[in-house]
Amino acid sequence: xxGPGRLTWHDVPVLAPAVQLLVDLLEPSPNVYFCAKDTGGRxxxxxxxxxxxxxxxxxxxxxxxxxxFCPPDLARLYSAEDRAxxxxxxxxxxxxxxxxxxxxxxxxxxxxxxxxxxxxxxxxIAISTPVDLGERSDRLGEGLRRAIELxxxxxxxxxxxxxxxxxxxxxxxxxxxxxxxxxxxxxxQLLMSIRADRAASLLIGTDDSLASIARSCHYYDQxxxxxxxxxxxxxxxxxxxxxxGDPMVLAGEDKPSTPTLHDxx
Numbered sequence: 001x002x003g004p005g006r007l008t009w010h011d012v013p014v015l016a017p018a019v020q021l022l023v024d025l026l027e028p029s030p031n032v033y034f035c036a037k038d039t040g041g042r043x044x045x046x047x048x049x050x051x052x053x054x055x056x057x058x059x060x061x062x063x064x065x066x067x068x069f070c071p072p073d074l075a076r077l078y079s080a081e082d083r084a085x086x087x088x089x090x091x092x093x094x095x096x097x098x099x100x101x102x103x104x105x106x107x108x109x110x111x112x113x114x115x116x117x118x119x120x121x122x123x124x125i126a127i128s129t130p131v132d133l134g135e136r137s138d139r140l141g142e143g144l145r146r147a148i149e150l151x152x153x154x155x156x157x158x159x160x161x162x163x164x165x166x167x168x169x170x171x172x173x174x175x176x177x178x179x180x181x182x183x184x185x186x187x188x189q190l191l192m193s194i195r196a197d198r199a200a201s202l203l204i205g206t207d208d209s210l211a212s213i214a215r216s217c218h219y220y221d222q223x224x225x226x227x228x229x230x231x232x233x234x235x236x237x238x239x240x241x242x243x244x245g246d247p248m249v250l251a252g253e254d255k256p257s258t259p260t261l262h263d264x265x
Contacts, residue, residue, distance in 0.1 A: 012044050012062060016120035026127070033099070033108060033128035038121060041065040041082050053099075073205045076244060080204045081112070081233075082124055083243035088234030089114050094184045095193060096148070097128065107131035107148070109183065131182060140178045143168030147175060147187065151194050158218035161187040196232035199225065203241040210237050 015023065019036055023045045026034040034047035042065050051058045054069065066075040085092075091113040099108050108128040115123045133148075134141025147164040150156060156163075164187050165172045172187070179187055199217045202208055208216070214225035229237050 016117035019123050037124040077204045080243045085114050090234040143170045
């Protein structure tokens with residue numbers, strides 16, 4: 001858990017106007033995963049879809065953290081990602097995630113943002129929307145599905161765009177066009193993002209050396225690993241690993257100034 005203690009329903013602080021507007025718009029949504037968390041990782045607001053898929057009452061979810069319902073390794077990873085966001089204030093957009101819930105496992109595009117506003121507590125915002133891959137009878141949609149599933153397999157070696165295109169039975173140009181349209185990212189960007197996310201899991205979940213993780217995630221060398229990981233997370237691998245036990249982040253000390261939601265409009 002990021003921060004001390006658990007909030008109750010009545011302890012939720014007054015949210016900044018921009019955050020409250022998002023809550024009012026997205027909380028009733030049956031089709032969007034939305035949550036707002038404090039800097040201790042505790043949920044302040046969640047959407048109807050979040051409530052339904054997690055199987056909790058909204059009242060019970062408020063004040064909980066990922067430690068309360070995620071497997072330990074996944075909870076540590078999510079907490080480290082929150083700390084990285086607090087340290088860097090770097091919005092990460094359209095990250096492809098496969099979300100497990102009571103309803104099964106589905107693909108989502110997730111954007112995570114740190115909102116700062118004078119006079120209010122900082123809030124971590126996450127918005128996830130379902131990925132529509134189309135019907136399995138659709139050649140492009142089915143090809144994209146197969147390409148994504150191949151990209152997600154850690155034991156398939158150092159995959160290239162041509163490998164994804166071959167799996168999809170599409171040309172590289174066709175795959176690029178359909179992936180850009182559906183995911184907002186190129187096949188190369190997808191592979192780089194998945195590689196960084198896999199490395200993040202190993203940094204938090206193992207004591208493996210950076211050189212070993214670089215090899216496991218098919219980076220050319222440790223230098224390339226450090227550079228590309230920082231491009232994705234805003235922190236070096238060592239810095240990211242250190243966030244797993246960095247309580248100073250919680251107090252907001254020595255944190256860079258953060259943009260507001262309006263700065264990204």
